[in-house]
Amino acid sequence: MTQFIKGQWVAGLGHDVTSKNPANNEVIWSSKTATPEQVNAAVDAARDAQFDWFMLGFDARLAIVEAYRTQLEEHKAEIAEVIAQETGKPQWETATEASAMIGKIGLSVAAYNKRTGHTENDIPAGRAVLRHKPHGVVAVFGPYNFPGHLPNGHIVPALLAGNTVIFKPSELTPKVAELMLKLWEKAGLPAGVINLVQGEIETGKALAAHPQLDGLFFTGSSRTGHILHQQYAGEPGKILALEMGGNNPLIVKGVENTKAAVHDIIQSAYISSGQRCTCARRLYVEKGAQGDALLEQLASAVKRIKVGAWNAQPQPFMGSMISEVAAKGMVEAQTNLLNLGGESLVELTHLEAGTGLVSPGLIDVTRVSELPDEEYFGPLLQVIRYSDFDEAIKLANSTRYGLSAGLLADSREDYDYFLARIRAGIVNWNKQITGASGAAPFGGVGASGNHRASAFYAADYCSYPVSSVEADVVSLPANLSPGLSL
Numbered sequence: 081m082t083q084f085i086k087g088q089w090v091a092g093l094g095h096d097v098t099s100k101n102p103a104n105n106e107v108i109w110s111s112k113t114a115t116p117e118q119v120n121a122a123v124d125a126a127r128d129a130q131f132d133w134f135m136l137g138f139d140a141r142l143a144i145v146e147a148y149r150t151q152l153e154e155h156k157a158e159i160a161e162v163i164a165q166e167t168g169k170p171q172w173e174t175a176t177e178a179s180a181m182i183g184k185i186g187l188s189v190a191a192y193n194k195r196t197g198h199t200e201n202d203i204p205a206g207r208a209v210l211r212h213k214p215h216g217v218v219a220v221f222g223p224y225n226f227p228g229h230l231p232n233g234h235i236v237p238a239l240l241a242g243n244t245v246i247f248k249p250s251e252l253t254p255k256v257a258e259l260m261l262k263l264w265e266k267a268g269l270p271a272g273v274i275n276l277v278q279g280e281i282e283t284g285k286a287l288a289a290h291p292q293l294d295g296l297f298f299t300g301s302s303r304t305g306h307i308l309h310q311q312y313a314g315e316p317g318k319i320l321a322l323e324m325g326g327n328n329p330l331i332v333k334g335v336e337n338t339k340a341a342v343h344d345i346i347q348s349a350y351i352s353s354g355q356r357c358t359c360a361r362r363l364y365v366e367k368g369a370q371g372d373a374l375l376e377q378l379a380s381a382v383k384r385i386k387v388g389a390w391n392a393q394p395q396p397f398m399g400s401m402i403s404e405v406a407a408k409g410m411v412e413a414q415t416n417l418l419n420l421g422g423e424s425l426v427e428l429t430h431l432e433a434g435t436g437l438v439s440p441g442l443i444d445v446t447r448v449s450e451l452p453d454e455e456y457f458g459p460l461l462q463v464i465r466y467s468d469f470d471e472a473i474k475l476a477n478s479t480r481y482g483l484s485a486g487l488l489a490d491s492r493e494d495y496d497y498f499l500a501r502i503r504a505g506i507v508n509w510n511k512q513i514t515g516a517s518g519a520a521p522f523g524g525v526g527a528s529g530n531h532r533a534s535a536f537y538a539a540d541y542c543s544y545p546v547s548s549v550e551a552d553v554v555s556l557p558a559n560l561s562p563g564l565s566l
């Protein structure tokens with residue numbers, strides 16, 4: 081029983097699907113997909129439950145969301161284990177994902193109060209009141225790289241605001257989704273308030289196209305996000321929040337402590353085996369001896385990064401990629417860049433057939449005249465040597481994306497110059513560009529998002545403002561408008 085519809089676990093009626101541990105290909109979950117009819121039933125259940133969920137009031141909803149937080153705390157080790165097993169990420173990292181899921185509850189409550197909430201102001205003979213109402217029934221689409229934390233970042237604020245949800249997780253991480261739903265069930269969420277439909281693209285398509293949705297909150301690839309954006313064109317009544325990929329630049333300029341710079345570069349490019357939307361994809365390094373020395377140190381450190389299975393001991397820095405297909409895709413991306421004139425500094429290799437295990441790669445693409453503006457979603461960092469800062473910033477901005485960007489430089493003046501000119505939603509200085517804070521908004525511009533930032537600003541897309549001018553009784557104004565007599 082892998083679909084959760086109207087408070088019941090039911091079997092999927094579609095075709096067989098499995099989820100595999102990408103470090104050894106072992107099947108860890110199997111099921112049948114949800115059919116379009118089951119998607120319809122999930123949307124109907126969410127619609128039936130929505131008004132009562134809203135009318136429960138914020139405090140009662142919060143009590144259930146807090147019970148979910150207790151469940152997350154009690155099952156933290158299990159959550160981290162299942163995420164690691166299903167994604168291949170090492171345990172130290174999935175423990176931080178489980179913690180982020182717990183932390184999301186408090187942050188979402190703070191955001192609800194700060195970004196939405198309720199205010200009243202006295203006006204002549206009455207008051208102006210601002211309230212927020214939920215959109216209604218919303219679909220949440222999740223990616224595989226943070227299968228718990230990122231859908232959770234849509235679901236928790238959506239439920240707090242009074243929406244009901246149909247969750248369609250990535251087909252690569254169904255087991256994590258199932259565990260999340262079991263915890264919501266244990267928390268006592270009323271039937272229909274959250275529903276789970278598992279399946280591949282056709283399940284996603286059936287859900288996204290459902291006429292009864294009031295909104296869709298998506299985290300995933302730019303390709304899928306653009307399809308959804310086109311699909312929602314001409315539907316101004318539906319709220320669409322798109323959190324998509326990036327081709328993120330990191331510039332190094334005038335850094336004294338090269339060891340620290342190498343550390344920030346590695347944490348930016350190779351964490352999660354390069355499978356974070358915020359990962360640095362392009363590294364801009366000044367031409368000359370200082371840049372040469374930095375690259376030499378970087379290449380040497382990249383070669384020493386430990387890669388291994390999620391449960392290997394001692395723990396590796398990089399786990400497996402999500403699948404063998406993804407691993408092969410990265411080898412192919414590297415080959416394409418080499419064919420275009422790139423020069424390998426550290427070769428990315430597929431370490432073991434049948435698995436997603438790859439070693440990290442570093443490639444100098446300075447001589448590639450037309451660098452593809454693609455998000456290579458894995459541990460391959462492209463190096464570009466630059467002559468002056470303006471050139472580096474111009475190259476950094478030459479992307480259709482705009483998610484994250486960073487500068488490693490000891491000069492505040494350089495940072496101010498960079499900050500004013502770079503176009504991205506997350507801009508860091510002397511810090512890794514991954515690991516964004518949930519206490520801040522999170523989203524990109526260009527092909528990275530549709531100006532509906534998530535994390536702390538998720539509250540904004542989970543409700544709409546209702547402005548009212550109110551008085552307790554009907555009364556005549558002190559002066560009637562000219563030309564009126566009653």
Ligand SMILES: NC(=O)c1ccc[n+]([C@@H]2O[C@H](COP(=O)([O-])OP(=O)(O)OC[C@H]3O[C@@H](n4cnc5c(N)ncnc54)[C@H](O)[C@@H]3O)[C@@H](O)[C@H]2O)c1
Nearest residue numbers: 221222223224249250284285288300301304323324325357
């Ligand atoms: N900006 C962010 O916050 C953020 C965070 C994490 C990941 N990402 C991005 O996500 C990508 C990796 O995730 P992914 O590969 O799982 O993304 P994906 O786009 O392949 O899939 C995301 C979800 O959309 C569904 N889907 C796919 N095609 C669909 C269609 N035509 N109609 C409806 N649903 C469809 C999938 O089944 C899945 O549930 C990377 O590009 C990464 O940068 C972005």
Ligand SMILES: O=CCC[C@H](NC(=O)CCC(=O)O)C(=O)O
Nearest residue numbers: 356357358514515516518522535
């Ligand atoms: O893969 C993309 C997300 C990466 C992650 N971002 C966040 O966790 C945003 C904060 C939040 O949603 O609470 C990162 O920056 O590493």
